[in-house]
Amino acid sequence: MNVLKIATAGSVDDGKSTLIGRILYDTKSLTTDKLEAIETRSKANGFDYLDFSLATDGLVAEREQGITIDVAHIYFSTAKKSYIIADTPGHVEYTRNMVTGASTSQASMILVDARNGVIEQTYRHFFINNLLRIKDIVVAVNKMDLVDFSEEKFNAIKAEFEKMVANSDYKDQNITFIPVSALKGDNVVSESENTPWYSGRTILEHLESLDAKDVFEKGQARFPVQTVIRPKTEEYHDYRGYAGKLYGGSLSVGDDVTVLPSTTKSKVKSIHFFDKEFKKAKKGSSISITLENDVNVSRGDMLVKTGEEPKITKELTATICWMDKDPLQASSKYFIKHGVNDVQAKIISLSTIMKPDFSGEIENPTQLTLNEIGDVNLKLSKPLFVDSYKNNKSNGAFILINPKTNTTSGVGFIK
Amino acid sequence: MSLDTIKVGALESEAIHIFREVVSQFEKPVLLFSGGKDSITLVRLAQKAFYPAKIPFPLMHIDTGHNFPETIEFRDRLAKELGVELIVRNVQDNIDSGKVKEETGRYASRNMLQTETLLDAIEEFGFDACIGGARRDEEKARAKERIFSVRDDFGQWDEKNQRPELFDMLNGKIDLGQNVRVFPISNWTELDVWSYIEAEEIEIPSIYFAHKRKIFVRDGMIWSAEDDVVYRDEEEVVEERMVRFRTVGDMSCTAAVLSDAITIDKVVAEIRESTISERGARIDDKRSEAAMEKRKQQGYF
Known part of the structure; x- marks a missing residue:
């Protein structure tokens, strides 16, 4: 199953938690007991609607202040994909959480309040997504219900955002603008009747269309050695397995490799995953490798293909x-x-x-x-x-x- | 014989990476083993991380004395098969010595008392990293938990002052007296765990499958009446039903669900269809909305 990690960002009152809560609700990802808890609390807070932000705001302090203060992870799945949303706060003082959430995400969702348009926070969020080379950005222009679902308003915000993007040196980034009302559910999971002028996808339709592969790891093979496995048993007397995760590219048995920092040359003798041997390993795999000759390799060393040295x-x-x-x-x-x-x-x-x-x-x-x-x-x-x-x-x-x-x-x- | 190409799944690869960081960054790690499906999954992942070497740390069980006998039998057998040291520390010992006081009455549970025994054991053995099977999807407070979560001498979790975790770089630097709780399957969902158990054909205790059991119903939840562990009023009627357990904690706080799922594929199908969250069957979380967060601040897992 593909896993797509998405970072969300927005200012305090952009309705980010509400949007996520809405996605969970409309994809039927909220369980009965969680829904009941939301209903009870919404009623206790005097709301005549369901406060979906309660689905994500986890800590006591947050519930008291009604804001999100740390990175929370939210999980849901559709028939197509598993999703992990890193819900990161948008206050000026919490940039660090936004960077943290984005560091493990393949896509990002930036919320813009339709009434306020592009503000300082939007610059900050876009800059961070750009710095971290997030491939897919969804700009959710939220609270469209409060601007009478105005097409002009939406287009003005889009134009303003695109002006900011024009200066970017990361031309492969895909940016998609969607007019939504998280509170009412317009264009979140199902299409809105209030935006006849918008023919694009809803937020969920768009997320479903994204490739869950990590597009950044098209780089060369890097294999940092985490630990050396030496069973010292009769059966595996001379076994020295270099355990680590392969970042970028692939490694095959017989590949010429260089050990860094010593720059010793060797060849991949075997590739192991648990009790099986493989001819080739692809990026992202936590595997063990043995080398042809008896070279000295320890934690912190890196194996790379000869000729592809960093x-x-x-x-x-x-x-x-x-x-x-x-x-x-x-x-x-x-x-x-x-x-x-x-x-x-x-x-x-x-x-x-x-x-x-x-x-x-x-x-x-x-x-x-x-x-x-x-x-x-x-x-x-x-x-x-x-x-x-x-x-x-x-x-x-x-x-x-x-x-x-x-x-x-x-x-x-x-x- | 070599197979063609390996591409390890993202969640499995991440968990194995975490295990390897633990043995490299800490001197005395331990895997907290409850006999439940999450810790059984951890054991399989640890096996994979270090194969063909043995798992390079012991398993430890904090036994409340109210565990399902099936779980205890399973625990002992698994440790023996793996050739890994099993440490057991009993909550009963702290009760007998008067160090902690047992709850009484209708909702009495030894769940809270585990914390004290756990902290004692960490000190006794000098463990600097305790690996656990908690997942972020289980509960709201757990959704904010880090993969390497630093605890002080008192096991306290300072949720407002957590270290940021970037990419997959794990910072395990700690001061003397501190220890780290490690959660390799943080990003797995309940369904991910069950699907993995099914795909890997991992053996789990029999109480996870539908079986006939004497039960009684209270507050809409189903409680085991086979042992004397769960307090029962006389008017609470005992009946025999087909049930299974979705989580396996202390008997006094783990409710059953009605089920006909006698095989793993049927269990997975049921989980997929379920509209009640996993911890919905845990009475300890229902005590108050912030129950888990409060327990965690005090050193609970």
Whole structure:
């Protein structure tokens, strides 16, 4: 079964949770007991309609404030596909959650309030989806019922959004505009009678049409070794299986491979998944590999096809999204986790930072604070084997860990 | 003999990746095993992650003393077959020593008492990573849970201060005294688990299949009357019906459903058609709307 992960984003009152609740309701994904709970709470809150946002707002604090404050994962399926929605909040201060939700998603849904049009938050959301190279974006122009389902209004918002897209360097991105009312259900799952001027798909029809494959992993084969399997039993006396997940491309028995960082050359001897052997493995597979000659491979090393080596470097330039209360400053030190590899990193300099309203960049900032995004130069204690994020999503991203608190402080996208 | 091409499914591949990160990033992991379908699925995934080596960590069961006998028998047999160490810690011991007080009356359950025993065991063995079968689709508070979830000395979950998890990079760095709860099947749904059990032909305890059982009905839920574990009023009538269990927790908080599904394909078909959520049969969640969140903050799994 195909799994499609979708990140949602919107401002506080865009009706994002309501939209998701509506999708769940109209696809009959809400179970009787959950529906009853929603009915009870809607009534207790004095609403004469069902408050579908209650289907997704999980934490007590959220129910009290009536807003979403963290990434929540929502699951539903149709006959065609399984869906995972990462519901990420749209407040200015929660950019980090939006980036987090989008990092594991193949598609994204941006909500725009039909009354307000494109606002600062919309710029922010689009920028993040663009930075993370999200292939499919659905722009749900919501609350159409409050603007009398006006075609002019919808077209004006679309034109405004497209002006923003014109500056993008990511030309493969698909952007689809849909006029909806999440509260009333127009164009969410079933077609609306209120928008005769709109002949496109409903939100669900559109999602059903998307390819659930991860389009970013068309890059070259990268196999970071997580652990070495040595059973040391009679039957598997000399077995040394290199266990990991294959990112990008494929690997076959007999392929010439290079082990990084040692640059030792070898050949793939066998490919294992559980108790079976295979001639070839495709991207995304957690497998074990054995090599022809007795080479020294350990956790953090990477196997690549000979001739397809990534860049081996002790210096990185990356766009960083900061997620920590302690700001990032020049000369501060962090741990970098790049795939399964850990090294130390020192911030050399900050070159640019996004303006708070995302209208452009400021040069030579002194620091990156929580939820800020900027370009940073780093020096590493040991070389990493990297691709640019544009070329290979999984080998082009890293996280920074604060050595004092152990918290994940930021995420970097290698230039 | 080599087969042609392998493309591991996204959910299975993710879970195996998580298991391999756990043994690489932690010194003393343990798999929390309840004998339920989710932890049985975890065991299969762990087998796959390290094959042909044995699973490189022990299984641990926090036994409330109110478990279904079928589950206990199954647990012991599985651990023996795998050649993996099985640690059992009993809630009864804490009750006997007066460390915790047992609930009494109509809705009494030992479910809450498991937390204390679990925290004691984590300290006793010095476990730094506890792998569990919780899934995000089970319950609203669990939908916000991370794959690596950091807990302090008291097992507390600080839901407002969780580490962001980006791509599949898992940050397992912790301070002394902290430990991490790990959830490899976070992104699986109930149906995913059942479909996997069916496809992999994984053996599960017999109580998951329809069987004849003495039961009584209370608050619209079906309770087992075979053992003395569940408190029953005299006017609550016992009858014999065909039932199966959809989750296998403590007997005092796990209700049955009427069912004719005696084979795995019939169980999967029933789950597909069901309009009641899995935890709808768990009385412990019905105590209040925020029941799970509160328990989790206190160190519950």
